[in-house]
Amino acid sequence: METKEVAYTAAMELAKTLKKIDQSQIDQLVNGIKQAKRIFVSGAGRSLLMLKGLAMRLMHLGYEVYVVGEVITPAFLPDDLLILASASGETTSLINTASKASKIGGKIISLTVFPESSIGKLSAGVIRIPAYTDKLPESEENQKGILTGGSMFEEAVLLLADSLIVELALEQKVPTDRAFEKHANLE
Numbered sequence: 001m002e003t004k005e006v007a008y009t010a011a012m013e014l015a016k017t018l019k020k021i022d023q024s025q026i027d028q029l030v031n032g033i034k035q036a037k038r039i040f041v042s043g044a045g046r047s048l049l050m051l052k053g054l055a056m057r058l059m060h061l062g063y064e065v066y067v068v069g070e071v072i073t074p075a076f077l078p079d080d081l082l083i084l085a086s087a088s089g090e091t092t093s094l095i096n097t098a099s100k101a102s103k104i105g106g107k108i109i110s111l112t113v114f115p116e117s118s119i120g121k122l123s124a125g126v127i128r129i130p131a132y133t134d135k136l137p138e139s140e141e142n143q144k145g146i147l148t149g150g151s152m153f154e155e156a157v158l159l160l161a162d163s164l165i166v167e168l169a170l171e172q173k174v175p176t177d178r179a180f181e182k183h184a185n186l187e
Contacts, residue, residue: 009146
């Protein structure tokens with residue numbers, strides 16, 4: 001199969017996955033972002049990369065946003081929002097991060113395949129991404145796609161994040177060209 005055909009098939013599978021996400025769960029994230037004093041993101045591996053993309057776009061819109069673990073990241077406080085991405089919801093380092101944030105009193109919203117996971121239970125809001133996982137048997141709801149590993153989850157996180165930026169930008173009446181005034185310029 002040619003790469004172009006694989007990409008097209010993956011895009012169609014991604015569209016089906018995104019269509020199954022509960023809009024009210026997305027609304028919780030949008031409202032959490034709008035209400036937070038500051039926003040922190042964390043994940044592991046490719047999930048973290050997807051949230052770094054979200055952090056960058058939020059910064060472009062004028063939000064104060066940080067990536068957990070970076071040397072310039074300040075202390076998390078009760079008025080802050082922590083956004084986590086973990087397909088399994090059982091990533092040990094993220095459970096620890098969520099536990100600390102919960103004790104501090106900030107709000108946690110997680111993106112995961114498993115809302116009943118440890119991270120899901122620590123979160124005020126959960127966006128269930130119904131992507132394929134090898135942690136469950138294949139079924140009508142859990143169908144293996146053309147991409148490997150957790151790619152469908154990660155790509156759903158990325159596209160969902162970019163899409164909520166569109167919503168926030170329209171609501172704030174921030175034209176795309178103005179948002180890029182804050183884009184990095186030293187590279």
